[in-house]
Amino acid sequence: MCIVAIAWQLFDELPLVLLSNRDEFLQxxxxPLHxxxxxxxxxxxxxxxxxxWLGIHQEKKIGFFEQNGRWAAVLNFRDGVQASxxxxxxxxxxxxxxxGDLSPMDFARSINLQDYAGFNLIIGDTAQAVIVNNRGHAPTPLHAGLHVISNGQPEDSWFxxxxxxxRLRQEVLPLIAEDSxxxxxxEAAFNVLSDNTKAPVDQLPETGMSTEIExxxxxxxxxxxxxxxxxxxxPTYGTRTQSILTLRQNRASDKQILAELISHKCNHPANPK
Structure with a gap:
């Protein structure tokens, strides 16, 4: 997965709106989602x-599914260091x-960071969301707002x-505010996730790769x-899956939050449906 956008605690009925594209080798x-x-x-x-790369806690019971509101997403960190x-x-x-049952912050603090290749990890439940990586970014709670993370530091401003x-601020968040x-x-969210506009050369990040690849x-x-x-x-590489994850306040119960995760699989030549 190469990009994640999180609207955290911006909407009463949707305390979490997470959009993601997973980029991966096609073979x-x-x-798929199941x-x-x-x-x-x-x-x-x-x-x-x-x-x-992205999921929710959900357990199949007799006649229904049980959730506890836990969700998580991970992205690789692109700094030219090869995984071993x-x-x-x-x-x-x-x-x-x-x-597990650790809080997002306790789990983030418990990770043995050196066990993994470079990553950005975002984990949360109905009360808290935390981001951490093993490239110097300590476990940090997400503040209420819009967060967009890719394969660099969470605060990096890549194109x-x-x-x-x-585009989310202009085309999607206003729609959610109008009607969740x-x-x-x-449909507007998936359209924004499908933006294939490439960066000008002078706006490329420096992650140890050639200008062409960047x-x-x-x-x-x-x-x-x-x-x-x-x-x-x-083709050998590209965006393989586009996903939307939400936590929704159950109108029938002020205390219950329902998680929903949906995905679109991109139909590349090397990755047929």
Whole structure:
């Protein structure tokens, strides 16, 4: 996953609105959004490592599903440092939080940061959201507002994060304020997540990659590209999944929050539906 936008505690009925694009190699084996049979998790699944990039706690009971409001997302950190074979999967951070009972802050403080390749992790429940990474950003609660995070430091202003932030403020957040019903604003949200505008060369971040690659990765939505395979035109990398996660206040109960996670799978040539 390469970009996440979080509207946290901006709307009474929707205390969380999270939008994300997962960018990944197209051949990496992945299961679509589903209820896991072996863990109380509702998420897509990385079949290679067994974890996930975005999910909610949800447990199947007889005749219904039970939730506790826990949610989590992880992004890789792009700084030119290659992951080593002895590092744990970053997706395990998501699954361990979703299936645990530590508060978001306590969980973030308990992570052995050196066990993983570079990551940005955002975890939360109905009361608190926390961001942490293993590149010098200590566990920090999210303040009420709009947060857009990609593969650098949470406070970095990359072209793609600022473009997504601007379009959300102009095109999506006003719709939610007007009417929080999913059908009223989610089409606009997916449209914004599909923005493939690339950054001008003078607005590219410096993450140790070539200018050509930086520009390829600079849009909110990454079109399929022969990334890491310059000798062929066959696409190997791009945005694979677009997701919206919300926590919604249950109108029938002031104390109950309902989580909803939906995804669109991008139909790339190397990643057919």
């Amino acid at each position: 990496r084996p992945t299961e 209820q896991w049979s072996d863990q109380p998790i509702y998420a897509g699944r990385d079949k290679q490592s067994g974890g996930t 074979s002895d590092e744990r999967s970053r997706g395990a951070l998501v699954t361990e939080f979703l299936t 793609k994060t600022e473009r997504l932030r601007g 019903s999913p059908k009223y604003w989610q 520009q390829t990765l600079s849009s909110v939505y990454i079109e399929p590209v022969a990334f890491g395979n310059a000798e062929t035109s066959k």
